[in-house]
Amino acid sequence: MGSGALFIAVFLACVVEAVEALTIVLAAGTSRDWRSAIMGVLAGVVALALIVAALGPALTAVPLEALRLVVGGLLLIFGLQWLRKAILRASGLKALHDEEAIFRTQVAAASAAQADRRGVVRDWYAFTLSFKGVVLEGLEVAFIALTFGANQGDIPLAAFAAVAAVLIVAVVGIAVRAPLARVPENTMKMVVGVMLTSFGIFWAAEGAGAQWPGADAALLVVIPSVAVFALLLVVALRRRSTRSTGKGPLATRASR
Secondary structure, eight states, rough: OOHHHHHHHHHHHHHHHHHHHHHHHHHHHHOOHHHHHHHHHHHHHHHHHHHHHHHHHHHHHSOOHHHHHHHHHHHHHHHHHHHHHHHHHTTTOOOOOHHHHOOOOOHHHHHSSSOOOBTSSSSSHHHHHHHHHHHHHHHHHHHHHHHHHHHHHHHHHHHHHHHHHHHHHHHHHHHHSSOOOSHHHHHHHHHHHHHHHHHHHHHHHTTTTOOOTEEEEEEEHHHHHHHHHHHHHHHHHHHHHHHSSOOOOOOOOOOO
């Protein structure tokens, strides 16, 4: 796996997570209090920095074979979850992910909550909403960056890709002050699901002692194979759904 492939894989996965975190923060800021929302973001970033500072050195100390087995298994589980949802959405059996709908739901919930000042935080609800959004989505960003970087022996490049993705999404979000609904998030989730699943298969097999023909070049076969299999599932599920209902796939959009 070259440096370019590492950067692209981490960047795309982190863009998806950053878009979801941005939607939560925008909802907290626009419907409640921007100062409290920004304080929540900063607190979340500090918490994530402490977690990464603790986990980064620990991962580099683990033997490479054991690391690839464990991380490969985790990536496979993580990637299959993304891929399952992407396949269901593409086949029409699950409503598409819609950042605008999520934003409206978050704004409605935030607007209905009571104001609660705690210390220097003027709006505790806005603070905690932003904090939880940044930490939860940020943990996935950190997991992806650390696992990919540690497996390839290049945590700095993976971290750079993750930071670049977050900064780009943040700058665009601040500029437009609206959820990034035009980002092809459903398509990106399919691509990321395929990549995470493929790397999970590859690294878990290597960690278990398997030798891939052509070493890293085998990924050029594994990734397209997973993608083709996913697309075949989409076609098969679409046909089954059409036959069972007599109608086309779902046309609605939903939050998750």
